[in-house]
Amino acid sequence: MLASIKEYSVDFYRLFFPKICGGCDIPLAKGENDLCFHCRMQLPFTNFELIKENPVEKVFHGRVNLEFATSLLFFSKGEKVQNILHNIKYNEQRELGIFMGRIFGKRLENNIYLKDVTTLIPVPLHPQKQHLRGYNQSDLFAEGMNEVLNIELQTANLIRKANTATQTNKSRMERWQNVGEGFAVKEPKILTGKHILLVDDVLTTGATLEACAQTLLQSSDCKVSIATLACVI
Numbered sequence: 739m740l741a742s743i744k745e746y747s748v749d750f751y752r753l754f755f756p757k758i759c760g761g762c763d764i765p766l767a768k769g770e771n772d773l774c775f776h777c778r779m780q781l782p783f784t785n786f787e788l789i790k791e792n793p794v795e796k797v798f799h800g801r802v803n804l805e806f807a808t809s810l811l812f813f814s815k816g817e818k819v820q821n822i823l824h825n826i827k828y829n830e831q832r833e834l835g836i837f838m839g840r841i842f843g844k845r846l847e848n849n850i851y852l853k854d855v856t857t858l859i860p861v862p863l864h865p866q867k868q869h870l871r872g873y874n875q876s877d878l879f880a881e882g883m884n885e886v887l888n889i890e891l892q893t894a895n896l897i898r899k900a901n902t903a904t905q906t907n908k909s910r911m912e913r914w915q916n917v918g919e920g921f922a923v924k925e926p927k928i929l930t931g932k933h934i935l936l937v938d939d940v941l942t943t944g945a946t947l948e949a950c951a952q953t954l955l956q957s958s959d960c961k962v963s964i965a966t967l968a969c970v971i
């Protein structure tokens with residue numbers, strides 16, 4: 739009886755404040771969470787996790803020595819994936835971020851190229867940005883991934899230095915160098931012998947991920963792979 743009253747109250751509440759799909763912004767049906775059935779079925783999976791020498795790996799060839807790299811989804815402007823990422827980043831849909839991480843974790847579970855991964859490290863935000871937003875979207879993805887993978891998650895060891903925000907008047911080369919100098923590892927010793935999976939939202943040029951990977955590799959004797967939720971390929 740009590741349960742049915744509770745369910746009735748939730749239904750009543752939903753009538754006026756429906757939960758919205760993070761992909762298409764329509765109200766979710768009863769039983770749906772985060773994404774509607776239609777959006778779930780239409781996610782543009784890359785399937786790159788199944789392929790060695792995939793296009794994401796090729797972005798980093800000759801730039802940084804990675805074990806493996808992959809992205810979950812193709813990103814295209816004006817479409818669902820952009821809307822999903824926008825809702826996670828700017829509309830405080832944290833649950834959606836964790837939900838997407840869980841999907842990614844399921845795809846990477848038992849992956850042959852990542853079977854000895856020990857540690858998840860999300861790419862850190864600029865401290866000012868994190869302060870303003872209150873959270874780092876890549877932390878949410880890593881958290882969801884780790885609900886499935888159940889390994890070590892380090893969110894505070896790789897840090898972004900505060901002084902890389904004003905870059906507009908610099909040349910491309912200067913900007914790249916600045917990004918490269920923009921990260922540091924607080925406790926390098928605890929990374930020794932680890933295989934780290936760096937987690938980020940979107941892969942575009944790869945400059946930030948490259949800088950993070952270089953910082954990790956230079957600071958300790960570890961292996962690094964990369965996983966992003968989406969890629970512009």
Ligand SMILES: [Zn+2]
Pocket residue numbers: 759760761762763764773774775776777778
């Ligand atoms: Zn939808």
